[in-house]
Every structure is written in structure tokens, then in C-alpha cells.
Amino acid sequence: MRLLLSLAAALLQTLLLAVLVESLSAVPRRAFIANSSVLTTSALLHPTSAAFAVATDGRGGKPFAPLEALLPATRLKLWVDEIYVISKDLSIKTAAAQQRITIQQMNDKLSNPPKLFQGETMAKRTNNPTAQLTTAISSANKGEYQMNRKSLNLGDKFTAILNQADVERQWGMLQYAESKREEDNEMRAAFNFYSRQLTFSDEYMLTASKEKKKEMIRNDQLPSITEVITSDLDRRDLYRNQFLTAIDDLTAEVTYQVKQKTSEEIDVTDTVSLMNEAHDACENWFSLIASQDVEEAITAVKK
Numbered sequence: 638m639r640l641l642l643s644l645a646a647a648l649l650q651t652l653l654l655a656v657l658v659e660s661l662s663a664v665p666r667r668a669f670i671a672n673s674s675v676l677t678t679s680a681l682l683h684p685t686s687a688a689f690a691v692a693t694d695g696r697g698g699k700p701f702a703p704l705e706a707l708l709p710a711t712r713l714k715l716w717v718d719e720i721y722v723i724s725k726d727l728s729i730k731t732a733a734a735q736q737r738i739t740i741q742q743m744n745d746k747l748s749n750p751p752k753l754f755q756g757e758t759m760a761k762r763t764n765n766p767t768a769q770l771t772t773a774i775s776s777a778n779k780g781e782y783q784m785n786r787k788s789l790n791l792g793d794k795f796t797a798i799l800n801q802a803d804v805e806r807q808w809g810m811l812q813y814a815e816s817k818r819e820e821d822n823e824m825r826a827a828f829n830f831y832s833r834q835l836t837f838s839d840e841y842m843l844t845a846s847k848e849k850k851k852e853m854i855r856n857d858q859l860p861s862i863t864e865v866i867t868s869d870l871d872r873r874d875l876y877r878n879q880f881l882t883a884i885d886d887l888t889a890e891v892t893y894q895v896k897q898k899t900s901e902e903i904d905v906t907d908t909v910s911l912m913n914e915a916h917d918a919c920e921n922w923f924s925l926i927a928s929q930d931v932e933e934a935i936t937a938v939k940k
Contacts, residue, residue, distance in 0.1 A: 699927045700869065702834035704934060707926065709753040709827035711934040717884070717919050720746045724912040733902045737894075740908065744895045747888045753827045824884070828877040828922065837866050873925060880918035887911035 723746065726739040819826035843850055843859075853859050860868075890907050897903065923931055 699925065700835045700837045701927060701930060702831055702836065704930070704937060705757050706831045706834040707930060707934040708755070708757055708938055709823075710831050710922075711931070711938045712751050712753050712755075713824055713827050714919055714923060715935070715938060716746070716751050717916055721912060721916040724909060727905045727909055736903055736905055740891060740894045740903070740905070743908075743912075744891045747884075747891055750824075753823050754830075757830070822881070825877065825881060828873070828880075831926075832870060832873050835870075837862075837869075869925070873922060876918050876922035876925075880915055880922065883911050883915035883918055887915055 720743055723739060723742050727736055730736060730739065819829060843853075845853065887908065890911055894903060894905075894908065
């Protein structure tokens, strides 16, 4: 019991010291993080105001990452495109025998996905605090937390420090859980490999109508840069998840069809629908990338 009390006292002393040091030495910085909740809900948050804004960087108005970061996902895209082209025969060749040949061709492709990572490694992380939202809470972002707490009283600062520690703990847990999922799914890893290396600027472009812009300004509803970046990453995660679900369901459906040893006419409705869903989700994910980057990646992969 005495040991626990001693540890609690030591922790309290450390936190109080941090508050005092912070109040004396905190240096103002431009706030990139409006609040800590953004960091803990990057896969779930869809701010209303952020839906009318687009993150930019001057490269076709879209964020970018090094070419190498896009290569694994591009290999996946080309593989999906090949299966999609094969699947078109299901709507053209309606005879059962011909459709079974097409289903078998799709199954052969689905059963042998390409090796997505061929020596690519994570690029050195940028110093831009907003870009680092994709991977961790950077030291610069910690500085923003300090700045935001500067005007608080001693008690509120103490609570804020505890909240920050909890946010960092939760963020680390989310990152660890995602990394474990990537170990079991190379396709998921390919999408994340690119998203983690994105670079954003500290500006964004509002896509709302003039009337909506005026309303947002009047009601002080303009999104922060953090909300816009979070919304952008949410969309990428949404399309990634849609693709992964569709491709898994498609693989299961095609495997089932191949096992049906019968000469009777087969129902390919689900196969066609799932193929379209997977292809559309992949296309939607790539639509968030500058077209010139996609073209360069395709050229590099095809060499």
C-alpha cells in the first residue's frame, strides 16, 4: 500500500512539475490540432463542415506521397483491372459453358494475387505536423497541446495533461491494432503504405456553394485544417474497406461457383455485382490521387 502511495505521489509531482514548466516556457506555435478527439477517431469522424473542403498541396489540388509509396497499391489496381475485364464476358457470353470458362479464369486470377511489395520501404517522415497525423503524435503536435493549455488554470492544465496522455495511449493502440491487421492482409497494407506517407499543406479549398460558404462563415463553421485532413483520410479508409470487403466476398462467390460441377445454367448476378463493387471502390480510392502520380506509378510497375 505504501508503495502504491509513493508511486502516486511521484506521478502527481511529475505532472505538477510539467504544468509549471509548461506555463513558464511554452512557445506559441500555429495550432494544427484543434482538439485531441480528432486523433482518436480518424477512421470514424466525418465533420459536416469538412465535407465541403478539399485538402490541397498545389499538385493538382490533391495531397501527394513519393512515387514508391504508390507502387504496391498500383500493382493491386492492375490485378483488379485484369479480373474486371475478364468478368465482362459474363454479360456478353450467356451460354452456361462459356460462363463457366470465364468463372474459372476469374478464379485463377483471384487465387494468385501478385506480390504487392517488391522492396518498397517507408520514406522518411516529413516534418510537416499535419502530414504526421497519419502515423503518430509528433513532437511538434505535442507543442501544440502545450500552447492550447497555456491559458488554463493549474487544475485544468493537470486534467489536460492526463487527457493528452490518454489520447497518445489510445492512438498507439489504434496504430498497433492496424499494423497487426496489415500483417494478415497485404492488400490492406498496400493502401495504408501510401496513406501513411501523404503530405498535406496547411491550406484547403472550400468546395461549397457561395451561399453555403457565407453560412459557414456566419456561423463560424469553417473546418480546421485538421478536420479537413481527417475527412480526407476517412474517405481513403472508407474506399479501402469497401474494396477489401467486396474482393473477399467476390473470391468466396467465385470459389463456390467453380465447385458447382453441373451443366445447368449458373447465376452470375452476385459475381458481376461484387466484381463491380470491388472495381468501383478501387477506382474511388485512386481518384483521390493526382492523375499524373497514378500514370507514373502504372508506368513504373509495368516496366
